[in-house]
Amino acid sequence: MQLMTALRNPLKIAVATALLGVSSLASAERIDETPSAGAMVADAVVARPLYFVLSQAGALVYGATLPFTLLGGNADEAAEALVVTPLQAAFVRCLGCGKIENEVGNLREGDGKDIRNFVMLSGGVANLDAGDESGTGPDYGVYLGTHFELSDESRFDVMIGGRYLGDIELDDLTPTTTTTAKSYQIVSRFGREIFGGMDLMFKLGLHHWTAETDVDGGATTNSSGNDFLWGVGVDGDLGDSFRVGLEYTSYKLEDTDKNFDVSLDALDLNISYMF
Incomplete structure (x- = not known):
């Protein structure tokens, strides 16, 4: 629980993003461009945030259409166009530059990029923090997505899934209160290979959640929100068809109408079947 509490610090977001940015800039320095100071400022203030918003909007469209694109055989093209391309423009580009040396759309599959779809099973432990009270419980989920490996060692995942976020008792309350939550997610992950086929991955996403709070001997309250x-x-390949990883995730669950405001953190082991 102490590990999860420490990891919840939002500073971790800045650290992970900064590490990714440094790696991305290192690969982008080979591009022969000398952007002006004005171009750098406009890129940092306007262009990059816009590309990031576009990537997340694209993830929503990808998730909504995934069953059809899988049946049509073009889920990877949809993920590339809607999510990976704007993510590259947001992160894998030197400040103020207009070019990306390893732009995903310019690479051929098998020659600069490898694309695989996957089914991922995930399970671990969740910690719910409700102000002065907290509790832990098991959590698990299943996801379907597309994985990109590029020759500059950058990595991208786009996936949708559902997650059971634990049957968590807040034992310090009298009477005992139990919260059960479910989450339906659309997530984009991006990162780089760090060593020996192991990838550092940072993720952001949106989720629609529902929660049921049961007071022992009392009323049951239902809450929901977005x-x-x-x-x-970190994750990496385990043979040709599997990937395994360990992941920390922080969720916000807030329903002002029901006076429900909690933070939930999960530490999970993931295993993916690649196809």
């Missing part, structure tokens, strides 16, 4: 999630983790 909020953000973020996380960081």
Whole structure:
């Protein structure tokens, strides 16, 4: 629980993003451009935030259409156009530059990029923090998505899934209060290979959640909402068809109408079947 509490610090977002940005800039320095100071400022203030918003909007469209694009055989093209391309423009580009050396759309599959779809099973432990009270419980989920590996060692995932966020008792309350939450998610992950086929991945996403709070011997309250999630983790290939990883995720669950406002953190082991 102490590990999860420490990892919840929002500073981790800045650290992970900064590490990714430094790696991205290192690969982008080979591009022969000398942007002006004005171009750098406009890029930092306007262009990059816009590309990031576009990537998340694209993730929503990708998730909504995934069953059809999988049947049509073009889920990877949809993920590339809607999510990976704007993510590259937001992160894998030197400040003020207009070019990306390893732009995903210019690479051929098998020659600069490898694309695989995957089914991922995930399970671990969740910690719910409701002000002065907290509790832990098991959590698990299943996801379907597309994974990109580029020759500059950058990595991108786009996925949708559902998650059971634990049957968590707040034992310090009298009477005992139990919260059960479910989450339906659309997530984009991006990162780089750090060593020996191991990837550092940072993720952001949106989730629609529902929660049921049961007071022992009392009333049951139902809450729901739409909020953000973020996380960081490491994963890598286990043979040709599987990937395994360890991941920390922070969820916000807030329903002002029901006076429900909690934070939930999960530490999970993931295993993916690639196809």
